[in-house]
Amino acid sequence: xKRVVILIRxxxxxxxxxxxxxxxxxxxxxxxxxxxxxxxxxxxxITLNEGFGKATPQxxxxxxxxxxxxxxxxxxxxxxxxxxxxxxxxxxxxxATAVAKVKAAGGMILGKTAQDEFGFGTFSTNCAYQVPKxxxxxxxxCGGSSGGAGCATAAADFPHIAxxxxxxxxxxxxxxxxxxxxxxxxxxxxxxxxxxxxxxSMDKVGVISKEVYDSALMLxxxxxxxxxxxxxxxxxxxxxxxxxxxDVKGMKIGVPKEYFSSIDSNVKxxxxxxxxxxxxxxxxxxxxxxxxxxxxxxxYYIIAMGEASTNLAKYCGMRYGKQDKISGEFSEYFSSIxxxxxxxxxxxxxxxxxxxRAAGFRDAYYIKALKVRSLLIxxxxxxxxxxxxxxxxxMPMLPPRFDEIAKLSPLxxxxxxxxxxxxxxxxxxxxxxxxxxxQGLPVGMQLIADHFMEGRLISLAAAAEVIK
Amino acid sequence: MSIMIGLEVHCQLNTESKLFCSCEAYPRDAQPNSSxxxxxxxxxxxxxxxxxxxxxxVISIGLALGCRxxxxxxxxxxxxxxxxxxxxxxxxxxxxxxxxxxxxEVNGMRIRIRRVHLEEDxxxxxxxDGNLETASHVLVDYNRAGTPLAEIVTEPDMKSxxxxxxxxEKLSTILEYLKVYDQSKGASLRVDxxxxxxxxxxxxxxxxxxxxxxxxxxxxxxxxQQNIVRLGRKVERETRHFDEVAKTTRTLRKxxxxxxxxxxxxxxxxxxxxxxEWKSKIEKGMPELPDIMVKRxxxxxxxxxxxxxxxxxxxxxxxxxxEDVCRIYSKPKAASRWMINYLLKSLNWRSERISQSKASPxxxxxxxxxxxxxxxxxxxxxxxxxxxxxxxxRPSEIALKSGAKPSLQGLRDIxxxxxxxxxxxxxxxxxxxxxxxxxxxxxxxxETGKRGDPKEIARMIKEEISNASVAQ
Numbered sequence: 056x057k058r059v060v061i062l063i064r065x066x067x068x069x070x071x072x073x074x075x076x077x078x079x080x081x082x083x084x085x086x087x088x089x090x091x092x093x094x095x096x097x098x099x100x101i102t103l104n105e106g107f108g109k110a111t112p113q114x115x116x117x118x119x120x121x122x123x124x125x126x127x128x129x130x131x132x133x134x135x136x137x138x139x140x141x142x143x144x145x146x147x148x149x150x151a152t153a154v155a156k157v158k159a160a161g162g163m164i165l166g167k168t169a170q171d172e173f174g175f176g177t178f179s180t181n182c183a184y185q186v187p188k189x190x191x192x193x194x195x196x197c198g199g200s201s202g203g204a205g206c207a208t209a210a211a212d213f214p215h216i217a218x219x220x221x222x223x224x225x226x227x228x229x230x231x232x233x234x235x236x237x238x239x240x241x242x243x244x245x246x247x248x249x250x251x252x253x254x255x256s257m258d259k260v261g262v263i264s265k266e267v268y269d270s271a272l273m274l275x276x277x278x279x280x281x282x283x284x285x286x287x288x289x290x291x292x293x294x295x296x297x298x299x300x301x302d303v304k305g306m307k308i309g310v311p312k313e314y315f316s317s318i319d320s321n322v323k324x325x326x327x328x329x330x331x332x333x334x335x336x337x338x339x340x341x342x343x344x345x346x347x348x349x350x351x352x353x354x355y356y357i358i359a360m361g362e363a364s365t366n367l368a369k370y371c372g373m374r375y376g377k378q379d380k381i382s383g384e385f386s387e388y389f390s391s392i393x394x395x396x397x398x399x400x401x402x403x404x405x406x407x408x409x410x411x412r413a414a415g416f417r418d419a420y421y422i423k424a425l426k427v428r429s430l431l432i433x434x435x436x437x438x439x440x441x442x443x444x445x446x447x448x449x450m451p452m453l454p455p456r457f458d459e460i461a462k463l464s465p466l467x468x469x470x471x472x473x474x475x476x477x478x479x480x481x482x483x484x485x486x487x488x489x490x491x492x493x494q495g496l497p498v499g500m501q502l503i504a505d506h507f508m509e510g511r512l513i514s515l516a517a518a519a520e521v522i523k
Numbered sequence: 524m525s526i527m528i529g530l531e532v533h534c535q536l537n538t539e540s541k542l543f544c545s546c547e548a549y550p551r552d553a554q555p556n557s558s559x560x561x562x563x564x565x566x567x568x569x570x571x572x573x574x575x576x577x578x579x580x581v582i583s584i585g586l587a588l589g590c591r592x593x594x595x596x597x598x599x600x601x602x603x604x605x606x607x608x609x610x611x612x613x614x615x616x617x618x619x620x621x622x623x624x625x626x627x628e629v630n631g632m633r634i635r636i637r638r639v640h641l642e643e644d645x646x647x648x649x650x651x652d653g654n655l656e657t658a659s660h661v662l663v664d665y666n667r668a669g670t671p672l673a674e675i676v677t678e679p680d681m682k683s684x685x686x687x688x689x690x691x692e693k694l695s696t697i698l699e700y701l702k703v704y705d706q707s708k709g710a711s712l713r714v715d716x717x718x719x720x721x722x723x724x725x726x727x728x729x730x731x732x733x734x735x736x737x738x739x740x741x742x743x744x745x746x747x748q749q750n751i752v753r754l755g756r757k758v759e760r761e762t763r764h765f766d767e768v769a770k771t772t773r774t775l776r777k778x779x780x781x782x783x784x785x786x787x788x789x790x791x792x793x794x795x796x797x798x799x800e801w802k803s804k805i806e807k808g809m810p811e812l813p814d815i816m817v818k819r820x821x822x823x824x825x826x827x828x829x830x831x832x833x834x835x836x837x838x839x840x841x842x843x844x845x846e847d848v849c850r851i852y853s854k855p856k857a858a859s860r861w862m863i864n865y866l867l868k869s870l871n872w873r874s875e876r877i878s879q880s881k882a883s884p885x886x887x888x889x890x891x892x893x894x895x896x897x898x899x900x901x902x903x904x905x906x907x908x909x910x911x912x913x914x915x916x917r918p919s920e921i922a923l924k925s926g927a928k929p930s931l932q933g934l935r936d937i938x939x940x941x942x943x944x945x946x947x948x949x950x951x952x953x954x955x956x957x958x959x960x961x962x963x964x965x966x967x968x969x970e971t972g973k974r975g976d977p978k979e980i981a982r983m984i985k986e987e988i989s990n991a992s993v994a995q
Binding site: 135142250256282284362369412425 | 565568569570572600604606609612788789790792793
């Protein structure tokens, strides 16, 4: 296995750009060459930005920093497919708000990273394009659905931050499997404008990066209210890097027992070690219980599929995306476009989602799932009265091999999300940090905090990072 | 056989921009698909942001219809595939609408309002050859997509097509008074009418514009359903289309089951909180409603209830015109008589609203004053109004210009002169001899060259002679 070399840290790079000690032309061509060879090896991208580095970037916090963007975020003039064949030819005429903020801060869009189609997956294997390969072992998954973002972050030998997105764990999973940091902000913290919808009540734009500092920096850039997104919270942004280096002494960490049963023993040990190390810095550790967690996966998939099935209705071969010669009736035309344009998992979720919101089933599934969500939020909120953060493994296992994944049933795959669905369903911020390797494969720990408490997560994650 | 009718009225709301984006809502003379953006075309990644003005409008409709304004209401997605739907779901309100449970009185009947909710209009479908059944393809104009609509749903409280029409006429006047609906901008009212006979299954006639059409569609439907019942068969639950040319309804689709739109809460739009402050702000800003205005007119102007209702329900512009005339001209009864009987007729003949016409309170008051002064006869005034509405010229100018018509500004002077020249006949008439009146009229007509209304002349002679007697 080839361990990725961090040639230069993001923080150092940005300081050196400011002081003028970086040959930016050389840097741009080096990054282009390097990302091309990275693409050949691991395929993190669906589309590399042909125009990378062509325009002089804006002055700002990210000046000259290569930033990759998950393919479900719209980028003006750069093809945006969300991992789907149905959008193979779609070139948006506007930037997602998060992308516009990155550009305004001087970041340079490197390319669009691979993902499961519309975010429907845990291993990035439900992708209509190349499946990204884990830089730790190309026979294994990078996780999903933001697999390309994790892959690029792990594989890049240049300073880089990835804009990713999570609905039910799509940042935590790839961060854990690629040994990177994944920050999933509170729902509403970052604008969703320009994010191609999977499940709007849960979709969150976030970050995958090499270091906690990088994630905190990027969150500072992309957070904040957006008048174009009615669900974006009225809070402004702040400098989240200031939470790095804060003393964690006396901070209370809850360890929910439900999250440590029936998981890979190597994963369990490494996460417990990391928690013990935080305890060594005088964080107060206590066992807690979140019994309703067992309903989280079911509730998550019902709501997610219900919403997704309406979101995907718009793809019908009119106005944008995949088109065909028009013949027959409208229903015949759009059925043919959708049959050939959507992958198997997308079709599965449309059918299940449509079923779960249909008259007669709606109350038993969709409405009930919404109630479970309220119940889970209450349970977590009660826990946050006693603890500042909750620590769990990020994923219940080591990154599986592609041939192993091929043998899994959809339900077995859905069950892999058991660490991440509850906080994602409830809109709580989480951070996944690497806590070591087992059999040469990375393991992540997930920290969960109350809404808008990203600062606490960053302090704890940075403390855990220092001791790694 | 008893008839039950319930209506769903879709009113395009009077806003500058569309419901969820900043595109112009009623672009004038716009090319198809020019008033569109990535949001109203439903491009991937775009999100709706609600137009507050549209919410204001629905609150005021709710209040005017005596509804409860719900402090929390929700937006939902109604999913179905149709080429006029940019997202293949419509953002509407399902669980809790902005306003619930009101009623209005129409000709002494109380029509209950079930709900008033806010939703987006789909695009406009244009049949390639103008006909739904024969067109080989359709064209779609998304300029209309995203126009704010208020949907007003009644209980099935109307018992005849005529009642349904009366309800619609009253409702549209209320909407116009509220300034939430402005036809002059191109906004329309579209009606889905549900009708059943003798408690049988109902048929829904979709998307009818024009109240006359609604009445016709319902009449046709009532007869159709009654015939089915008479033959001992059962009316089927279905959706029907009204053919505006043939004035008949046709099956669009059978509804064996309740349509399944798979409603979910729209996760892009938060709960709509309407505070008491918001509600009372709208309440305070609400204009005088038609029924209240009728009562005020009775009191303030002393006109008949019939006249007051005609003036008020003809439209807000007509009522304002009346009030403006009354500010200049001191006889409200005469003003209302002339406005209703003649001015309105001429306007209707031209299918023109008073606000679009060339008539003005100032010039119309001049006309009324000319009649009073006897400068023109009533008979001629009726003629003159037509030309006045056609040309917008001042009535005095029309009267002067018109050679063919009697220039009777001096009619009263002629009458005076004739009386003076024929004192004998005048005193005979004063003494009660009616033949003398005929003689005097003849003398006046001789002077005018047979121009002038004999009745009018007779009235003037009587006035002049009685004035003279009083003077003596």
